[in-house]
Amino acid sequence: MGSGHGTELNLTLKVWRQKNTKASGSFETHQLTGISTDMSFLEMFDVLNEKLISEGKEAIAFDHDCREGICGMCSMYINGRPHGPKQGVTTCQLHMRSFKNGDTIVVEPWRSAAFPVIKDLAVDRGAFDRIIASGGYISVNTGNAKDANNILIPKPDADDAFAAAACIGCGACVAACKNGSAMLFVSAKVSQLALLPQGQVERKERVLKMVAAMDEEGFGNCTNTGACEAECPKGISLENIARMNRELTAASFK
Amino acid sequence: MSKGFLKSSIGKKVVMGLTGLFLISFLVVHCFINCLIFFNDGGLTFNIGADFMAHNWLIRAGEIVLFAGLILHIVQALILTLENKKARPVGYAKIDGAANSSWYSRSMGLLGTLLLMFLIIHLVHFWVKSRFTGLPGHDANGNENLYAVMQETFKMSWVVVLYALSMISLAYHLLHGFQSAFQTLGLNHKTYTPIIKKTGIAFAILVPFIFALMPILMFLGVIK
Numbered sequence A: 001m002g003s004g005h006g007t008e009l010n011l012t013l014k015v016w017r018q019k020n021t022k023a024s025g026s027f028e029t030h031q032l033t034g035i036s037t038d039m040s041f042l043e044m045f046d047v048l049n050e051k052l053i054s055e056g057k058e059a060i061a062f063d064h065d066c067r068e069g070i071c072g073m074c075s076m077y078i079n080g081r082p083h084g085p086k087q088g089v090t091t092c093q094l095h096m097r098s099f100k101n102g103d104t105i106v107v108e109p110w111r112s113a114a115f116p117v118i119k120d121l122a123v124d125r126g127a128f129d130r131i132i133a134s135g136g137y138i139s140v141n142t143g144n145a146k147d148a149n150n151i152l153i154p155k156p157d158a159d160d161a162f163a164a165a166a167c168i169g170c171g172a173c174v175a176a177c178k179n180g181s182a183m184l185f186v187s188a189k190v191s192q193l194a195l196l197p198q199g200q201v202e203r204k205e206r207v208l209k210m211v212a213a214m215d216e217e218g219f220g221n222c223t224n225t226g227a228c229e230a231e232c233p234k235g236i237s238l239e240n241i242a243r244m245n246r247e248l249t250a251a252s253f254k
Numbered sequence B: 001m002s003k004g005f006l007k008s009s010i011g012k013k014v015v016m017g018l019t020g021l022f023l024i025s026f027l028v029v030h031c032f033i034n035c036l037i038f039f040n041d042g043g044l045t046f047n048i049g050a051d052f053m054a055h056n057w058l059i060r061a062g063e064i065v066l067f068a069g070l071i072l073h074i075v076q077a078l079i080l081t082l083e084n085k086k087a088r089p090v091g092y093a094k095i096d097g098a099a100n101s102s103w104y105s106r107s108m109g110l111l112g113t114l115l116l117m118f119l120i121i122h123l124v125h126f127w128v129k130s131r132f133t134g135l136p137g138h139d140a141n142g143n144e145n146l147y148a149v150m151q152e153t154f155k156m157s158w159v160v161v162l163y164a165l166s167m168i169s170l171a172y173h174l175l176h177g178f179q180s181a182f183q184t185l186g187l188n189h190k191t192y193t194p195i196i197k198k199t200g201i202a203f204a205i206l207v208p209f210i211f212a213l214m215p216i217l218m219f220l221g222v223i224k
Helices: A041-054 A126-135 A155-165 A172-176 A183-194 A203-216 A227-231 A239-252 B009-039 B044-055 B057-086 B108-133 B146-153 B157-184 B192-219
Strands: A008-017 A026-036 A104-108 A117-119
Touching: A026 A041, A126 A183, A126 A203, A155 A183, A172 A183, A172 A227, A183 A203, A183 A227, A183 A239, A203 A239, A203 B009, A239 B009, A239 B157, B009 B044, B009 B057, B009 B157, B009 B192, B044 B057, B044 B108, B044 B146, B057 B108, B108 B146, B108 B157, B146 B192, B157 B192
Parallel strands: A008 A104
Antiparallel strands: A008 A026
């Protein structure tokens, strides 16, 4: 803890509560006192949940795993933005010092037809898994591991592929997009493999299958507002969407 | 072409982009011809251009393609909008859109609707008269006098205000639409994209400004 000067907050939290996928759900208001500014947003929820449990009430369901910004589980739409007011962070990397004493914080689940609410703030992102399963792979022969530099890859290609591979599949792009489009996610996955020699065999088939799977899941259509890129905790670039558009167009007119 | 392309989310967007760019190319032609009024010669030069556009068979055929492109752009926009609404059946209670995108990029449907309403009025003002109900005679050169219709129409202050406001809608629609079309077509490049974006901004400001200038200057009597 710090020196103790202004390090504790009193907050009003409006949280979405929903029993299950079929229930309608509504907001529940909680008054929080003495929240340390050193806490992460998820730790603040831990404190609230402990309080709820000690009062014999049901804890608020939310997804979380690594709590270091790499697993992409902590899906929370905070005060009108996925992962809250900071850029380039997940909810677990958001700290209470980003809020002011007396603030009202509204927390909602990702809103998308393709991400049904399981309970409270937890949503089912199985749609992303099914898109990956449709084409987000490469075929390699089994056997001994190959020497790392057997296939030489130009540095710019390696850099672009690596930047695309930074996508953690958190779904903030879908949550941020006014159309609920998953194009940033899918384009990152398509790009990552299309840029590398290992991804060439299934290149055309992959983009056709993954875009078809994306459309099948009921995600919306991209209108290039750029909200996804601005809210992506991993800084995935819109260039990937342009690349996917090129890939699909080329694969469709072969 | 694979069967699914035009039905896919990206295929539909490509149609939006291509028709959008086609409509932009029309704006260039329209703007150039209308600029002939700036000769301020009682519309003689302008009427030469207008008469040519009205009677050249290639332009007439182009007009059909233009309407087809416009209708495709509108229909596709409606389909995409309905699909997008379905993609988020339960909305957010609180949205901070300004934090991650521009208001006009999120309001293309609204801006487009305003433009469609303007376009209908605009067609009634000029196109319907020039094609169907007839123009008020010929000018000194013997060309059909579309210029006289402009003079008549832009005497009305509400028309001038409506045209000027509509050009603001057009500017914002183009501000997003111009560069967005290139992105949709996959034309994103480290060197050229910044140039496309700057060109788009210049185009989105310049063309509607020139268009708006015409009714305003005619109303004020600067162009006679």
